[in-house]
Amino acid sequence: EIVLTQSPDFQSVPPKEKVTITCRASQNIGLSLHWYQQKPGQSPNLLIKFASRTISGVPSRFSGSGSGTVFTLTITSLEPEDAATYYCHQSTGLPHTFGQGTKVEVK
Amino acid sequence: QVHLQESGPGLVKPSQTLSLSCNFSSVSISTDVSYWTWIRQPPGKGLEWIGYISDNRVTYYNPSLTSRVSISLDTSRNQFSLEVTSVSAADTAFYFCSRYSGGSFDFWGPGMLVTVSS
Numbered sequence: 001e002i003v004l005t006q007s008p009d010f011q012s013v014p015p016k017e018k019v020t021i022t023c024r025a026s027q028n029i030g031l032s033l034h035w036y037q038q039k040p041g042q043s044p045n046l047l048i049k050f051a052s053r054t055i056s057g058v059p060s061r062f063s064g065s066g067s068g069t070v071f072t073l074t075i076t077s078l079e080p081e082d083a084a085t086y087y088c089h090q091s092t093g094l095p096h097t098f099g100q101g102t103k104v105e106v107k
Numbered sequence: 108q109v110h111l112q113e114s115g116p117g118l119v120k121p122s123q124t125l126s127l128s129c130n131f132s133s134v135s136i137s138t139d140v141s142y143w144t145w146i147r148q149p150p151g152k153g154l155e156w157i158g159y160i161s162d163n164r165v166t167y168y169n170p171s172l173t174s175r176v177s178i179s180l181d182t183s184r185n186q187f188s189l190e191v192t193s194v195s196a197a198d199t200a201f202y203f204c205s206r207y208s209g210g211s212f213d214f215w216g217p218g219m220l221v222t223v224s225s
Contacts, residue, residue, distance in 0.1 A: 036212070042217070043205075043216060095156055095169040101153050
């Protein structure tokens, strides 16, 4: 099973500031890494797929990068509505696995 | 756009079988195969992939659950279902149905809480 480890577990950031979340895979997963946003009481929502491909309707302040074993989700200018938990997910091997989540609080 | 909606009992007794259904809207013709998926999330915790079933009814399950899980698909009713046998308190979670296509889980249902308790 491929283990995904996110850092940090929690971030409290003022509005308009930059947020960076890292996801590390226990083995090489190429570009098969995807990011989701989950707001309280809601289901997850796909933000980025295959490390850096944008999804229609997702604000341009969200971007992804990385390959192999280290990946990054960046929010360039944090908005109040970005308060959520963010999860990475790998689709290289079964079972599908997720990172433990990073909770982002807007100060 | 694909809409999904979970349904089923919100309370199940220990040792019994948890049964949920997911109704999905019709899917437009696509070159990508759809895998109809179940994912769960214990309250306050992270996401766990349970398994999925492809359009041609091939199933894949998480090895941690494979002995207790079954997923089926009824395309005539645009519905797929989950069964988890011999449940315990550890199976208490929000259960989400989702579609896996083109490499990611692109559409999700709102989720429903299933509590295992006597």
